[in-house]
Amino acid sequence: MLEISDLCAGYDGIPALRSVDFRVGPREHVAILGPNGAGKTTLLKAISGTVVPDSGSISFDGQDLLAQPPHKRVEAGIVHVPQGRMIFASMTVADNLRLGSHRAAAQNRHDERRELVFEIFPALADMAGRDGGALSGGQQQMLAVARGVMACPRLLMLDEPSMGLAPRAADDIFEGVTRLMQSETTAMVVVEQRAHQALEVCDQAYVLESGEVSLEATSRLLLADERLAAAYLGSEL
Amino acid sequence: MTEFLQFLVPGILIGGVYALLASGLGLIFGVMRVVNFAQADFMMLAMYLSWALFAGGIGMDPFLAMPGIFAVFLLLGMAIHWLFIRFVIGRHENHDAQVILTIGLGLIFQNLILIRYSSEPRVVAPSYANTGDFIGDIFISRARLYAFLLSLLVAALLFLFLNRTGTGRAIRAASENWEAATYMGINIDRTNRIAFGVGVALTAVGGAALVTFQSITPFVGLRFVVVMFAAVVLGGLGSVSGAFVGGVLIGIIQSVSQVWTSAAVKNVWVFALFLLILYVRPNGLFGKVQRAI
Numbered sequence: 245m246l247e248i249s250d251l252c253a254g255y256d257g258i259p260a261l262r263s264v265d266f267r268v269g270p271r272e273h274v275a276i277l278g279p280n281g282a283g284k285t286t287l288l289k290a291i292s293g294t295v296v297p298d299s300g301s302i303s304f305d306g307q308d309l310l311a312q313p314p315h316k317r318v319e320a321g322i323v324h325v326p327q328g329r330m331i332f333a334s335m336t337v338a339d340n341l342r343l344g345s346h347r348a349a350a351q352n353r354h355d356e357r358r359e360l361v362f363e364i365f366p367a368l369a370d371m372a373g374r375d376g377g378a379l380s381g382g383q384q385q386m387l388a389v390a391r392g393v394m395a396c397p398r399l400l401m402l403d404e405p406s407m408g409l410a411p412r413a414a415d416d417i418f419e420g421v422t423r424l425m426q427s428e429t430t431a432m433v434v435v436e437q438r439a440h441q442a443l444e445v446c447d448q449a450y451v452l453e454s455g456e457v458s459l460e461a462t463s464r465l466l467l468a469d470e471r472l473a474a475a476y477l478g479s480e481l
Numbered sequence: 482m483t484e485f486l487q488f489l490v491p492g493i494l495i496g497g498v499y500a501l502l503a504s505g506l507g508l509i510f511g512v513m514r515v516v517n518f519a520q521a522d523f524m525m526l527a528m529y530l531s532w533a534l535f536a537g538g539i540g541m542d543p544f545l546a547m548p549g550i551f552a553v554f555l556l557l558g559m560a561i562h563w564l565f566i567r568f569v570i571g572r573h574e575n576h577d578a579q580v581i582l583t584i585g586l587g588l589i590f591q592n593l594i595l596i597r598y599s600s601e602p603r604v605v606a607p608s609y610a611n612t613g614d615f616i617g618d619i620f621i622s623r624a625r626l627y628a629f630l631l632s633l634l635v636a637a638l639l640f641l642f643l644n645r646t647g648t649g650r651a652i653r654a655a656s657e658n659w660e661a662a663t664y665m666g667i668n669i670d671r672t673n674r675i676a677f678g679v680g681v682a683l684t685a686v687g688g689a690a691l692v693t694f695q696s697i698t699p700f701v702g703l704r705f706v707v708v709m710f711a712a713v714v715l716g717g718l719g720s721v722s723g724a725f726v727g728g729v730l731i732g733i734i735q736s737v738s739q740v741w742t743s744a745a746v747k748n749v750w751v752f753a754l755f756l757l758i759l760y761v762r763p764n765g766l767f768g769k770v771q772r773a774i
Contacts, residue, residue, distance in 0.1 A: 294660055318666030330661035332654050343654050346647070347666045395666065 245270045245431055246291070246322075246399060251300030253283075253290050260286040261297070262455045268399060268431050275442040275463065276435045277477060278452035284435045285327055287452070288401050291433075292324035293317050304399070318347055321398030327407060327435075329388040333377030337368060340376050340387055344394030353396060360427065361390035364420045382413030386420060393424060401433040406441070414438065421445060439477050443467050451476045483618045488736045494625040496732020497632035498690050500725040502705060503712035504639065505683030507724030510713065512656040512676035513570050515579050519587035521702030521709060523681045524688030526590055527554055528697045529598065531689040535605045543605055543692050544627055550689045551682045558681030561586065562674045571659070571669065587702070594699040602696040610693045624693035631690050635683065636725060642679070643721070652676050656719070684709075707748070711755055717768025726766060730754075 248266040252259065261283045268274050276284050289295035291302060293314030302309040304320055312320070332340050341361065345354045362369040365386040371379065376387060385405055392400055405421065406414035418441050425432065425445060436442035443449055443463040451459040459476045466473050506520045527550055534541040534549075565586070569578040609623040643649040655662040655672040663669060695701070712731050716723025731751050738750040758766065 292664060294663055313668070314663045315666045315668040318664070324664045326661065326664055330658055330664070332657050332661065334657055335650075335653065339650060343650060343662075343665045343667075346651065391665075 245272075245305060247301075247303045248287075248291070249301055251287070251290060251297050251302065253286055253295055253297040253300075260455050261290070264300070264452075264455070264457055266450060266457070268433060271429050271431055272448060273425060273432045273434065273446040275439075275446035275449040276433060276452060277439045277442065277449055278458075281454075282452040283455040284452055285403055286455075288324055288326075288403050288433065288435060291317075291401065292322060318395065319349070321347075321349070321396075322401070323347075323392045323395045323397035323399070324401045325388050325392040325403060325405065327403040329381075329384045331376040331379075331384050331387050331391070333375065335376055336372065337374055337376060337379070337387055338372040340391050341372075341394050344391035345396075347395045350394060350396040354394070357394045357396065361393050364393065364423045364427070365390055365416075367416070380413070382409050382416060385409060385413070385417050389417065389420065389424075393428075397430050399431045399433070401435075403435045404437060405434070406436065406438050414441075418445065439473075440467075485737070485740055486619050488740050489733065490619050490621060491625060492733040492736025493729060494622070494629040494732070495736065496729035497629040498687050498728075499705075499708055499712055499732050500728030501632040501635055501687035501690065502684050503709045503716070503724040503728040504636070504721050505680040505685075505687070506709050507680075507713045507716065507719070507721045508639075508683065509677055509680035511719035511721060512652055512680075513566070513673045514574075515566065515570055516583070517680070518580065518583040518706075519590065520583075520681070520684050521706035522587040522590040523554060523558070524684050524691075524705060525594065525697070525699065525702040526557075527685030527688040528692050528695075528701060529594055529603070531692045532603045532605050532697055535607070535692075536603070542607055543689055544631060547631065547686055547689060551686050554682040554685035555678040558678035559674050561681070562677035566677060567670060567673065570673065591699045591702070598699070600698055600700075602698050604696050605692040607693060622694070628690035628693070632687070635686055639679075639683065639721070648672070648675060708751075711751060715755055715758055715765055717765030720765070720767040723765055723767030 246268040248264060251261055251264040253261040264287060266287065276287065278284055286295055290297045291309070293312070297310070304322060307320070309317060332343065341358055342354065345351055345357060350357065367383060368386055368390055371383065376384065379387060389402065389405060402421070405417050409417065422445055434442050434446055443466055446463050449461055449463050449466055450457055502524060506517060509515055509517050530550055530553065531543045531546055534546045535543055565582055569575050569582055613620050613622040643653055651662065651667045652672045652675065654665060655667055655669055659669055708731055712727035713724045715730065716725065716727030734750050734754055735747040738747050
């Protein structure tokens, strides 16, 4: 479904990704793990189009993605829930969700999707009229994920959904993501610092270090082999 | 008291028009962070179009011409964005180029009009231009009342557009966080183009509302540009509703200050208040940093 090969990208000449190969199959859930600054966010941004890579190729359903502007990639079904949530703080929860269904394929399904996201994150259901900026960090993260789900994504990319959250709030997010994975057949990419939780919900894992893929393995293998996990993920697991 | 009201009421009326002029500038800055120095010259062009329609044989009333003027300047603004502005914003953002580009466009507009129509002041004088009504002891000019009511109507339509339509929501989203808006599938180039067109058209309509009591020259924009920028900064950069309130406030101060001092120094009072408000609230009256519109 998503095929990336030999991708290189950087900021002002400083390389952030070096020759990355990465793939996601239909219905597959892929975790991207690794330390800060490893290039995880840059990889997602290259897929959604807010970073322009220096070389390499990205294709989605056989189409060359790099030839498409960012909004066309959303139309194709690639939805990015960015790091730091980036919800629209001055707009209500309801308007944030409505913007989530901006994608043409999602516009007619707004009401149905809204019911779905309220099932995934029941805490949001009572807050439709509140401004996004008035929510707690955990609620904002729920809104950010929910906003992505509104678009009926074919590939949903979550960038560090637990970042900056208290453990309880992070658990709530992962519960929601688990419910989402049970009810939807969407392919997903999850970038996460909390490696253990990410591995539990994903089938496949990539470890990025200094812009390079240092390990590609099934989640089951990583979870089972403590030495392997310790070697690649340090004390994070 | 009557004397005070006699100055307050026209101040509110002209303030409504200032609000309209400023809201266009504020919308453009709020959405694409471009300070459009040509904004007052779009206003000037709209005044000439209004005059041409009125004096040029058809005798069209400036207020009836308003929807047409809005449409013309919406398209002109979108064309200017497509031809020039999009190359100096976003990924290619260049503030120096923005300043030179917009000042240059303004100069070109002024001089094209100067070549075509000379610097002779033009007036639009429909039958109601110099009439008015007494409400109690207060005299209210017809032309200014119509201009004010038009401003309220346009403000209401702008509010509905920004809050109740998909395109309006997309514009607000893009102005608040263009990167997040991109992830929603919003075409930022398109929202910028529409916002630039709407911003230019708002100021154009404001200009056309002035023609029944303001004579028109190629350089008339210079008289209003300061007021427009002051209103936008006073209300809070990036806030369209703030620009609106700022415009009304400036109209009131300009007018009410004439109770005590000569009309020649009315802008001194405007800037005294301007400095005072920015001293107390550096972001302007409604300037919350994260809130864009």
